[in-house]
Amino acid sequence: MQASEQVQVLQDLIKIRSTNGNEVAVARYLQQLLAAHGIDSQVDEFGDRRANLTAKVGQGTDNRVLGLTGHMDTVAVTDPDSWQHDPFGAEIVDDRVYGRGAADMKSGLAAQVLALIELKEAGQLPTGTVKLIATAGEELGTPGAFRLAKQGAADDLAALVVGEPTGGNVIFAHSGSLNYEVTSIGKAAHSSAPERGINAISGLVKFIEAENKLFSDAPVDPYLGHVQHSVTVIKGGHQVNTIPASAKLQGNIRPTAACDNQEVARRLHHAIDLINHQSSYHLELNIFMDYHPISTDPQSSFVQAALTAAQENFPHPVKTDIINGATDASVFTVDHPDLPVIVLGSDAWQLAHQTDEYTTIPSFLATVKTYQQIVTNFFN
Structure with missing residues (x-):
């Protein structure tokens, strides 16, 4: 041709x-x-x-x-x-x-x-x-x-x-590419008495703080380098004077051969379990895309x-x-x-x-x- x-x-x-x-x-x-x-x-x-x-x-x-x-x-x-x-x-x-x-x-x-x-x-x-x-x-x-x-x-x-x-x-x-969603389940209350509720957004904040350090000690891949990770989507709350009872975020992680998908998932689950155990917040994890x-x-x-x-x-x-x-x-x-x-x-x-x-x-x-x-x- x-x-x-x-x-x-x-x-x-x-x-x-x-x-x-x-x-x-x-x-x-x-x-x-x-x-x-x-x-x-x-x-x-x-x-x-x-x-x-x-x-x-x-x-x-x-x-x-x-x-x-x-x-x-x-x-x-x-x-x-x-x-x-x-x-x-x-x-x-x-x-x-x-x-x-x-x-x-x-x-x-x-x-x-x-x-x-x-x-x-x-x-x-x-x-x-x-x-x-x-x-x-x-x-x-x-x-x-x-x-x-x-x-x-x-x-x-x-x-x-x-x-x-x-x-x-x-x-x-x-x-690789791993997408996940974290759902935070709280308790609704009037914003004039926030102590009566559990702010689901605050639960996500706890996770975001943990996610920021989640791979700081992960092994560096000889070819792909450090694991790249970001929280990219966040949704929560419906009314400005109401403590939100639920909130969600999504994130993307790029696994490497040195820190593979299984290890990435283990670290995510560990972070969720730790927050649930040490605080009043209740978080649930869903991994919905898992490419190697x-x-x-x-x-x-x-x-x-x-x-x-x-x-x-x-x-x-x-x-x-x-x-x-x-x-x-x-x-x-x-x-x-x-x-x-x-x-x-x-x-x-x-x-x-x-x-x-x-x-x-x-x-x-x-x-x-x-x-x-x-x-x-x-x-x-």
């Missing part, structure tokens, strides 16, 4: 509105594109216009399977009037393609699909198998990845490439071969690095903790979810070539 045709594929994907849903439209587009180049794929719809897509290419004489994965959804556009470029217009200005998902991560997904097409068209199918895994809902709850994992999509993988935006850098480790960190030896042949491929194709210097963000790999590695994983895609992680999100055409085209080279090198 000509470069202009490859860019057109990216523009087509950006124009499909798949904000927190409607992945079926993206999946059907990709299915037709792959079919036009002789590649069969399967679309698994699971209601409410959600869908996953999988495809395989390769000779199969080498029994190894390399996975390429990307998600088809994007985050929402909350304030379209603040955009200078139509979020779904896929407008090209200079060397940039603008639109929601241009960076995160329709550029990576398009590049993965195009890499398979290019290998097929060039008669360079690998001796093993490359499995494309396009998921639904990565931005909100990862229902697609969980469904695929349950179906065994990752069971035969020898390694996995995630196409999130990295600016061509090879990410060999990323943190990933870590691959940066000196491994898989990481180093990917770095070489990126260095030979990207128009700017690239390196190995880490990010404090989760991907679908957190789901796929739950039952396969030793699965080698890298994250590599077009343009910078910092462009994701931003107003006037964009990817650059040179980086996008370099990503296509880099994926091709990773596939070829993996089986050689």
